[in-house]
Amino acid sequence: MENNSSYWQANLRIIATCLVIWFVVSYGFGLLLVEPLNTIRLGGYKLGFWFAQQGSIVTFVALVFWYSYKMNKLDKEHGIEE
Amino acid sequence: MNKHTKTAILIAPILAVLSFAATDMYQEHQASAKRIFVMQVQDQCDIQAKKCVLKSDQFLLSFSHADGKTIINSTYPLDTATLFIVEADNQASVHPLGMTLTPYYWRANTDLAQRLAIPGNSQKLRIIANIKGGSYIGEFTSTTQ
Numbered sequence: 001m002e003n004n005s006s007y008w009q010a011n012l013r014i015i016a017t018c019l020v021i022w023f024v025v026s027y028g029f030g031l032l033l034v035e036p037l038n039t040i041r042l043g044g045y046k047l048g049f050w051f052a053q054q055g056s057i058v059t060f061v062a063l064v065f066w067y068s069y070k071m072n073k074l075d076k077e078h079g080i081e082e
Numbered sequence: 083m084n085k086h087t088k089t090a091i092l093i094a095p096i097l098a099v100l101s102f103a104a105t106d107m108y109q110e111h112q113a114s115a116k117r118i119f120v121m122q123v124q125d126q127c128d129i130q131a132k133k134c135v136l137k138s139d140q141f142l143l144s145f146s147h148a149d150g151k152t153i154i155n156s157t158y159p160l161d162t163a164t165l166f167i168v169e170a171d172n173q174a175s176v177h178p179l180g181m182t183l184t185p186y187y188w189r190a191n192t193d194l195a196q197r198l199a200i201p202g203n204s205q206k207l208r209i210i211a212n213i214k215g216g217s218y219i220g221e222f223t224s225t226t227q
Contacts, residue, residue: 071086
């Protein structure tokens, strides 16, 4: 029972981290902080614009793999891997 | 592909769509907020000579006067436009402009021809041009060359 609870708590922490990154990248970098980020150039593009158009999607894809990696690791730690 | 990868791949597009929908709503809300832009005269203003252009970024307002009517021509379609003729005591007479055929041309009957008839005459004017989401305002003086 305690094992289940610690697994669930760790799972929630990973999800919360993913959601925070998702929010920061999509709303934070792509919208709320777009003007200050636009003063920085990345490969000729304004950074705020790049995050809104492409960077957030790239981060979302990276998050998919990071989440999967962390959850697999967690499964192994709790001896419930597939 | 294990269950966690499948879950993440299913959830990620939903979050992506949610973020884009919310961003769109936020941007729409920002765009609907009333904003005021101050216009500046380009070079010198002489309405009698049809050389009077006010500018704010890409938005231009051109002033002219013919047959007792003051005409303005804008680079973007206007919702409303009002011209103020300012007297020496800083009191202004209000002249709401009416649309002429298209929302790019507006006019009103004024006595600017008499006020600016002689070279050297000058007249202080104000304009308020409303476009969805913003008001363009300007104060300028037309001087007959």
